[in-house]
Amino acid sequence: MSPNQIEIYEPTDVLKEFYTGGDVQWTNDGKSLLCQCGPTIQIVDLAQSKPVGQFGESDESFDGTSTGDDVLTFTLSDNNEFVVAAYKSGLFKIWRLEDKTCVKHWKSIHKGPVARVALSPNGAIMASGGTDSTVRLWDLRHHACLKTLRGIQGVTSVLKLILMDNELLVIASGDDSTxxxxxxxxxxxKTFSGHYSPITDILVTPDFKHLISSGRDRVVILWDFHSGQQINVLPMYEGIEGMILLPKKIVIPGIDVKMEGGIYVATGGSNGCIRIWDVRGAKELYVQKNSVISKASEEDGVSITHLLYNQATSCFLVVSAEHNMFVQNIDSFDYVKQLVGFSDEVLDITFVGKNETHLAVATNSKDIKVYKLSNMDSQILQGHTDFVMALSHSKAMPEVFASASKDMTIKLWQLLEDDNISCIASFIAHGKTVTSLKFAECSAKFMVSGSEESTLKVWKLPKINKTGDPIEVLNIKGLVAHDKDINGVAVSPNDQIVASASMDKTTKLWDLKNLSPLGTLKGHRRGVWSVVFSPFDQVVLTCSADTTLKIWSISDLSCLKTLEGHEASVIRAAFLNSGFQIVSAGGDGLLKLWSLKTAEVISTFDHHRGKVWALAVGDEEKRLITGGSDSRLIFWKDVTEEKKLEEARKHQEMALKEQELANLLKEDDLLSALQLAISLNKPATVLKIVQDVMDRGDTKLEDTVKQLCPSEKEELLGYVSHWNTNSKTCYPAQVLISSLMSDLLSGNLTLPKHILETLIPYTEKHFQRLTNLLQDVHLVEYTRILMKPSAVDVEMTGP
Structure with a gap:
């Protein structure tokens, strides 16, 4: 066995979902986002690109579905002091932003779920719009319903509160599009009628002269706020989901526009880009050219769901239907930050860049997410037209990686020196979904791909420079390799052999020169998910849906070992520690560490809540990254040495304390000895000390016990419950209970339920036993008394 065996990996960070759809709010300082996520509202720090807090508690099942009280909608007060949220249970809750505590909750009286909430500028009044065709006004000081407003029909789609001439106005729209x-x-x-589909946003100009509305009927309407008349109807040619009123002073890229006399808004909708309009002049002024949000695939589909503006940073926040978020500078439309709110299932991951500075992630999406690991900044790569199924990076050129997709194409990407990523090649690789691919191990001269149509292909790569220039990829070999889908491919460390794993339960080895077969590995009872070559030995590792891993000899194609331990499909695996160990990930959500010598599990790590589809091992094997169906990326670190040092330190401390305990007992310092024995968790020594104290008198024990701290008394109660089960040690246990009774009755000490449930039946049993013994004693005494006169007569008549 390797002298430096890896034994423990611990999660150091978890990149999880923080936005699963719904409302998004931006704090006034531009530093944080509040995002709706199941039963919680996540607080996302834009500098760190990840959540730093939340309102509410997550309550999720193993498969990641929420089992808690989901948030339906929420809003942030204008002064950013508190958040009001409506929940699936019908509750309203007020959360204080400073300490993330719930300061008040009360029951909604809507007949059905609440769809929208809004706050007055001073935060004293709240409006709630339900699915029951009503809007209700609430006094937040007393949490009482002030008014019920009727007039809209169906579900409230937009709800606003504005203060005009010291009068609070409520603006709302529902399914009737008015x-x-x-x-x-x-x-x-007033009533404004003019839309023919649900209204998605409403704006009121600062001078309260105009109202602007947008809808899914592909128009934006400018209204005279006082008369309710339409001034302009602007055709958008896309469903509009978000709209913001632009500040008076703004520089539009490439256009010198004077903000005088016009009303300027930015819109976002199904085309996936921001457009700027002069709604008074009925003119389109600018269309974003650098959008990375895809256009909606269906005619009535959604692409952009929210559009926000932050005055402190002069930036837009654009939220896409795929739960991605983009912060863009308003002057140049350059991307300042890209965030991934929800990844759905993580299908594959790979390190990218020299020193593994980035991580590429393939999810249930046609876009690839690339994270910079130092600060978790993300980039979203567009290009594929269907889900990306597999990723692979070149060891010879670590800044180059490839992606395979259901759109039958393979794309090559290059990480440039400025951290931007360029697509350097794109080609149709197979006739069906490309399921797997792998770069050469020794060079960047070729890569191998497998597909759903059971074909295996080898691709020749030209010399790749570092400038991101396009290259031409040539197919030099290909054949039908299996009877069913190919799930995984691998290349040997010397670039001479290719392996392919298939749903037909076999793994095949091929000579790279002409793709001639070298042999077939048979033995799995179900499909094979992946195959890996050992970096040092002439063996390959296969992972199968039959819950096993197998080690095969390349020379004679025999199965050397079978590793059993997973309870579901083994999906990914990798060699560690110079080939002495294996790490595997399975459909049971477990990560297992194996010893190859003993074929036994060393450790099992359970932190995923679903299938683990992806596994990436760092070059130095000190870190792992896993991804799965729970939308989580978990970062693992090898802490074997740290744990061994910690264990050695604890053993040393234990030895010193045990010596100190022996010294205290020798010096007859029973109180200190009792405290130390409790801290060392030595019940037998504690019992001996208690008995010694009892021998000196009951009051001595009570005085000693009273000097213990509450935590020591609680620990002592645990020992007492165990001693009380044995008739030999029940007496000191009962004496201790009597000594602690004053603390229990005063409430200074709490008796845990499980201890109480143990104490009562055994105490009753001991009481009954002592009662019986006392009766026996009285019976003996009674017999002795009856026998006493006879004994006297015998004595008097004696010889």
């Missing part, structure tokens, strides 16, 4: 305006007394003031 806009209603009420005052805080409940009187309906």
């Amino acid at each position: 806009i209603k305006v009420w005052n805080n007394s409940g009187a309906e003031l």
Whole structure:
């Protein structure tokens, strides 16, 4: 066995979902986002690109589905002091932003779920729009319903509160596509009719002269706010989901526009780009050219779901239907930050860059997410037209990686010196889904791919420079390799042999020169998910849906070992520690560490809540990254040495304390000895000390016990419950209970339920036993008394 065997990996970080759809709010300082995520509202720090806190508690099942009280909608107060959220259970909750505590909750009286909430500028009044065709006004001080406003139909789609001339106005729209305006007394003031599909956003100009509305009927309408008349109807030719009123002073890229006399808005919709309009002049001024958000695939589909603006940073926030978020500078439209809110299932991952500075991630999406590991900044790579199934990087040129997709294409990408990523090649590789690919191990001269159509192909790569220039990839060999889908391919360390794993339960070895077969590895009872060559030995490792891993000899194609331990399909595996160990990931959500010599599991790590589809091992094997169906990326670190040092330190401390305990007992310092024995978790020594104290008198024990701290008394109660089960040690246990009774009755000490459930039946049993013994004693005494006169007569008549 390797002298430096890896034994323990621990998660150092988890990149998980923080936005699963719904509302998004941006704090006034531009530093944080509040994102709706199941039963929680996540607080995302934009500098760190990850959540740093949350409102509410996550409560999820193993498969990642929420089992808690989901947030339906929420809003942030104008002063950023508190958040009001509506929940699936019908509750409203107020959360304080400073300490993330719930300061108040109360029951909604809507007949059905709440769809929208809004706050007045001063935060004193809240409006809630339900699915019951009503809008309700609430006094947040007393949490009482002030008014019920009727007039809209169906589900409330937009809800706004504005303060005009010291009067609070409520603006709302529902399924009937009309806009209603009420005052805080409940009187309906205006109705705006003109849309023919649900309204998605409503804006009111700062001078309260105009109202602007957008909808899925592909128009934006400018209204006279006082008369309710339409001024302009602007055709958008796309469904609009988000709209913001631009500040008066703004520089539009490439256009010198004076913000005088016009009303300028930015819109985002199904075309996936931001457009700037002068709604008064009915002119389109700018269309974003550098958008990385794909256009909606269906006619009535959604691409952009939210569009926000932050005045402190002069930036847009664009939220896509795939739960990605993009922060863009308003002057240049350059991307300042890209965030991935939810990845769905992680299908494959690979390190990219010299020193493994980046991580490429393939998910249930046509886009590839690339994270910079130092700060978790992300880039989203577009190009594929269907899900990306596999990724692979070149060891010879670590800044180059490839992606394979259901769109039958393979794309080559290059990480440039400025951290941007360029597509340097794209080609149709197979007639069906490309399921796997692998670069050469020794060079960047070729790569191998496998597909759903059971074909195996070898691709010749020209010399790749470092400037990201396009290259031409040639197919030099190919054949039908299996009877069913190919799930995985691998290349030997010397670039001489190719292996392919298939759903037909076999793994095949091929001579790279002409793709001639070298042999077939048979033995798995179900499909083979992946295959890996050992970096040092002439063996290959296969992972199968039959829950086993197998080690095969390349020379004679025999199965050397079978590793059993997973309870579901083994999907990925890798050699570690110079080939002495294996790490495997399975459909049971487990990561297992194996010893190849003993074919036994060393450690099992359970941190995923679903299938583990992806596994990447760092060059130095000190870190692993796994990804799975739970939308999580878990970063693991080898902490074997740290744990061994910690264990050695604990053993040394234990030896010193045990010596100290022996010294205290010798010096007859029973109180200190009792405290130390409790801290060392030595019940037998504690019992001996208690008995010694009892021998000196009951009051001595009570005085000693009273000097213990609450945590020591709680630990002592645990020992007492165990001693009380034995008639030989029940007496000291009962004496201790009596000594602790004053603390229990005063509430200074809490008796845990499981200890109470143990104490009561055994105490009753001991009491009954002692009662019986006492009766026996009295019976003996009674017999002795009856026998006493006879004994006297015998004595008097004696010889």
